[in-house]
Amino acid sequence: MSSLVVRPASISDIPSIIEVRSGALTDQEIAGFSVPGSSLYYSKLMEIWDTGNRLKDDSEVFVAVSDGKVIGFIVFNMNNCDDNIDNVVVARKEQGKGVGRSLVEYVEDLAKSRGMDVITTDTTENAEGVPWKAYGFWRKMGYVDTGKRLPSGYDFKVIPLVKKLN
8 A cells, every 4th residue: 555644534525435435344244233224324424514524413534545545534523422433444455454543543643632531432242242343453452342331222232442542
């Protein structure tokens, strides 16, 4: 991979974000780990985009770009103490190459620069108690499993994760 740049997303990145999401994960892969039909969220990005790289809920979107092409994105919200990092998605053929790490480190640095001491995210586990594949990624990134398993209203539980930034 040539030089990777992480930058704030813009509304013109929406088609690329949707393409990355639709190619990275299939509904079959995430069955039992996510809200059914969650991929529909991305088709509604135009409706929930506000200004700059912000969504109407005050989340910020950042993209990873390589050779002029968006290959990943992350959604970050400083004001949501339960889930600061809402989503990290990397194009399937770029997974395992450090793109997700670069996106997370970018928002961690941003969070530190804004005075945050702790950052949170979550992943899920299915009805059999098997965590989603992102669980290992978050642990490698230094996030600590809180030990809680929160009901979701679906056939999966939410696993909150936290990391001290100091």
